[in-house]
Amino acid sequence: MYKIAYNDGNRPPSAILEVESYAGPVPFELNLDASRSVDPDGDVLSYSWYVNDELLETTELPQYRHVIEEPGVYYVHLVVDDGNEGTANSGLSTIIAGNSRPKVDIALEGNQQFYFNNQPIRYTVHVEDLEDGSFEDGGLDESRLLVNTDYLTSFDQAATTLGHQEYIDPALEVEAIIGNNDCASCHKVDEPSIGPSYVDVAQKYKNDPNAETYLMDKIKNGGSGVWGEVAMSAHPDMNDSDLRKIANWIQSLAEEKTEVQSLARKGRIVPSREFQLTEGGTIVLKASYTDKGGPGTESLTGQQLVYLSGPVIFPHEATEVDGATAGSYEGNDFLALNNETARANLGSIDLTDVGQIEVTYVQIEEGEGATSIALHQGSPDGPVIGTGQTSNRGQAMAADVLRLKIDRESRQPYDQVWLVANRDGSSPAVVLVKLELSN
Numbered sequence: 410m411y412k413i414a415y416n417d418g419n420r421p422p423s424a425i426l427e428v429e430s431y432a433g434p435v436p437f438e439l440n441l442d443a444s445r446s447v448d449p450d451g452d453v454l455s456y457s458w459y460v461n462d463e464l465l466e467t468t469e470l471p472q473y474r475h476v477i478e479e480p481g482v483y484y485v486h487l488v489v490d491d492g493n494e495g496t497a498n499s500g501l502s503t504i505i506a507g508n509s510r511p512k513v514d515i516a517l518e519g520n521q522q523f524y525f526n527n528q529p530i531r532y533t534v535h536v537e538d539l540e541d542g543s544f545e546d547g548g549l550d551e552s553r554l555l556v557n558t559d560y561l562t563s564f565d566q567a568a569t570t571l572g573h574q575e576y577i578d579p580a581l582e583v584e585a586i587i588g589n590n591d592c593a594s595c596h597k598v599d600e601p602s603i604g605p606s607y608v609d610v611a612q613k614y615k616n617d618p619n620a621e622t623y624l625m626d627k628i629k630n631g632g633s634g635v636w637g638e639v640a641m642s643a644h645p646d647m648n649d650s651d652l653r654k655i656a657n658w659i660q661s662l663a664e665e666k667t668e669v670q671s672l673a674r675k676g677r678i679v680p681s682r683e684f685q686l687t688e689g690g691t692i693v694l695k696a697s698y699t700d701k702g703g704p705g706t707e708s709l710t711g712q713q714l715v716y717l718s719g720p721v722i723f724p725h726e727a728t729e730v731d732g733a734t735a736g737s738y739e740g741n742d743f744l745a746l747n748n749e750t751a752r753a754n755l756g757s758i759d760l761t762d763v764g765q766i767e768v769t770y771v772q773i774e775e776g777e778g779a780t781s782i783a784l785h786q787g788s789p790d791g792p793v794i795g796t797g798q799t800s801n802r803g804q805a806m807a808a809d810v811l812r813l814k815i816d817r818e819s820r821q822p823y824d825q826v827w828l829v830a831n832r833d834g835s836s837p838a839v840v841l842v843k844l845e846l847s848n
């Protein structure tokens with residue numbers, strides 16, 4: 410069992426275990442790295458490497474390599490020791506040897522960055538699995554494929570889901586953590602024992618927003634009086650990462666298991682029919698495949714997510730700007746063209762299938778004269794992709810739209826697109842609001 414000991418004046422280290430790869434065929438080379446572990450007192454650390462709770466070796470170097478020969482599910486953890494009775498445990502990582510994660514790829518036809526409201530998105534999912542094969546060679550089973558879509562109204566949401574590519578069934582990991590502890594002597598999953606069943610616990614805290622912290626705390630500190638007079642023992646040596654995994658797994662037992670319907674492996678989605686579209690929203694296409702798993706080992710899920718943004722570019726979000734400034738008025742963001750020449754780097758843009766771009770602008774003062782707007786490829790002096798001119802109605806504060814036509818030859822992906830605006834000296838000042846792409 411793990412111990413965390415403290416002595417006066419010595420602060421314990423923290424253990425961080427990084428695993429190069431979580432799954433693969435045997436012989437499986439386990440490459441472990443603890444170099445992000447730290448000691449607040451700057452003590453020299455030693456590293457003890459465990460597989461299935463068995464100490465393999467204690468090393469002075471924070472790297473360790475171990476070859477697993479037999480297929481199976483393995484649990485790895487690390488204990489760092491600062492030599493002054495301060496130790497820390499990394500928590501378990503699950504390794505699946507003897508099976509490789511399927512590689513999932515969503516291939517899109519046409520534009521790879523934007524969706525267009527009424528134009529179908531055509532996709533095909535390809536899967537390669539080292540052990541099972543591919544759909545093309547008949548080795549895979551469509552019922553193990555899950556294809557679905559989601560619509561995010563802001564990109565922040567998209568950024569937070571990006572990380573979840575490496576997926577291990579959390580129940581497996583929790584089984585190991587619980588197996589390394591004494592929980593099973595008092596708890597069963599779905600029937601009461603000395604303590605309540607995990608399913609009953611899940612039901613009780615189903616609607617409690619603080620359930621995660623509450624359960625973590627209770628498992629660590631024990632206590633009685635919630636389910637009866639019998640006390641639950643404390644587990645002061647369990648680390649937060651393991652506590653959180655157990656708490657989340659218990660919580661998941663209350664989730665209703667709905668049959669998820671998969672879209673076809675190859676199909677089309679018309680955004681305006683499928684979603685309530687908003688400006689700046691993002692369509693997410695997700696595909697995951699769970700393989701059969703080899704003898705003595707577990708199956709693995711591989712997944713891919715593809716993001717398609719709404720067909721709008723906001724010039725105030727440009728990364729490099731010269732002769733213009735980003736501003737906001739009554740909640741509307743814009744890029745103000747202050748100088749006679751302004752340039753803004755709009756970043757990489759895929760113009761595949763884009764026939765025209767509508768630029769919304771506001772002329773903010775009265776006067777004669779026009780501003781020309783052009784998109785250039787690669788740099789402000791690069792080849793022109795499309796150009797247009799503001800039409801001057803002589804009025805102040807009137808929003809208007811100018812159209813940039815995109816030639817057939819220019820409808821392709823660009824690493825960098827620059828917007829360049831030229832205003833003749835006397836023409837009225839203009840702010841740019843957005844660029845809308847359409848076929």
Ligand code: HEC
Nearest residue numbers: 590591592595603604627632633634635636637639640641
């Ligand atoms: C010695 C027996 C015993 C052991 C060992 C034990 N528990 Fe418990 N557990 C109990 C009892 C009894 C209760 C009910 C306590 C109460 O009524 O407040 C309980 C309650 C719980 C609850 C519900 C808490 C609440 O307040 O509703 C959770 C979650 C839980 N245990 C998880 C675990 C986990 C995880 C482990 C292993 C790390 C574990 N228990 C080990 C006896 C035990």
